[in-house]
Amino acid sequence: MLAESGATLVALYRAHLLSPSMLAVLGFVAAFTLVAVAIGWRHRVLSALALRNSAVSLATLAVNILMAPVVYVAAGLVAAGYAQLGIPAVPASAWDGAPWLLMAVIGILGKDFADYWCHRALHTPIGWPVHAVHHSDTHVNGFTAFRVHLLEVLTMKVFYIVLLTWMGIPPGAIVAAYVVASLHTAYVHLELDIDHGPLNWLVASPRFHRWHHADVPEAYGKNLANMIPLWDLMFGTYHRHDSCHAPMGATRDGVPDTDAAKLVTLPFTLWWRQGRAALAGRWHRRDLPR
Numbered sequence: 001m002l003a004e005s006g007a008t009l010v011a012l013y014r015a016h017l018l019s020p021s022m023l024a025v026l027g028f029v030a031a032f033t034l035v036a037v038a039i040g041w042r043h044r045v046l047s048a049l050a051l052r053n054s055a056v057s058l059a060t061l062a063v064n065i066l067m068a069p070v071v072y073v074a075a076g077l078v079a080a081g082y083a084q085l086g087i088p089a090v091p092a093s094a095w096d097g098a099p100w101l102l103m104a105v106i107g108i109l110g111k112d113f114a115d116y117w118c119h120r121a122l123h124t125p126i127g128w129p130v131h132a133v134h135h136s137d138t139h140v141n142g143f144t145a146f147r148v149h150l151l152e153v154l155t156m157k158v159f160y161i162v163l164l165t166w167m168g169i170p171p172g173a174i175v176a177a178y179v180v181a182s183l184h185t186a187y188v189h190l191e192l193d194i195d196h197g198p199l200n201w202l203v204a205s206p207r208f209h210r211w212h213h214a215d216v217p218e219a220y221g222k223n224l225a226n227m228i229p230l231w232d233l234m235f236g237t238y239h240r241h242d243s244c245h246a247p248m249g250a251t252r253d254g255v256p257d258t259d260a261a262k263l264v265t266l267p268f269t270l271w272w273r274q275g276r277a278a279l280a281g282r283w284h285r286r287d288l289p290r
């Protein structure tokens with residue numbers, strides 16, 4: 001029994017570490033860093049601040065990898081609970097004969113819509129303590145894509161899996177959507193000062209997402225879309241996408257940028273502070289400006 005559980009755990013870790021999205025993103029960010037150094041951007045991508053923050057982002061990834069089985073089990077329980085509710089869904093057969101590319105595009109659209117609303121929920125007083133971990137990076141780069149608290153990984157997964165399974169999207173198209181979204185997430189965090197001109201409303205650029213990480217009040221809770229800024233334009237959270245030279249991070253809120261251990265416990269620390277302030281009648285929405 002013990003040996004069986006051990007083998008399952010090893011299989012789970014292997015599948016997670018060798019998953020297409022993990023390999024694609026790590027390879028992509030590593031390749032970008034190598035090219036950046038080769039073309040003389042060493043001061044930009046390998047500064048002391050960049051190295052310190054990248055190390056903490058990778059430490060967060062290591063914690064998440066270690067805890068991956070918890071996410072799989074919890075996501076499975078939520079999916080089973082959702083199935084129990086018997087909510088009518090689009091049958092998978094409705095997509096029979098649909099071209100594979102169309103399925104992948106619908107999968108990306110559905111996932112990005114779910115991600116937008118999940119991200120919006122993470123910028124509320126209850127969600128912010130979890131999401132502050134992602135915003136803690138004071139040198140945003142490709143590795144920031146991995147600086148996500150375990151509770152956020154779980155929340156995001158539940159949001160889009162529930163939506164895509166409700167839509168009857170085949171598992172292959174869900175994986176394709178996930179790989180494309182993961183690569184794009186790494187791309188928008190790169191130290192590139194570029195946008196997409198006439199396609200800015202359709203595909204988020206590094207400039208667009210840099211504003212999301214800007215530690216300036218007018219940008220808080222803005223530019224929330226992962227891939228498709230159209231959601232921000234539609235739902236009133238669009239800010240701007242020009243060159244961003246504002247400071248990154250959330251240090252104004254006292255969120256540490258390079259203390260990996262404190263970031264693991266950050267959601268609980270902030271919820272505890274919120275709870276105590278609420279009990280003392282001192283809590284205000286403005287205490288959490290995001």
Ligand SMILES: [Zn+2]
Nearest residue numbers: 119123131212
């Ligand atoms: Zn955010």
Ligand SMILES: [Zn+2]
Nearest residue numbers: 134189209213
């Ligand atoms: Zn980000």
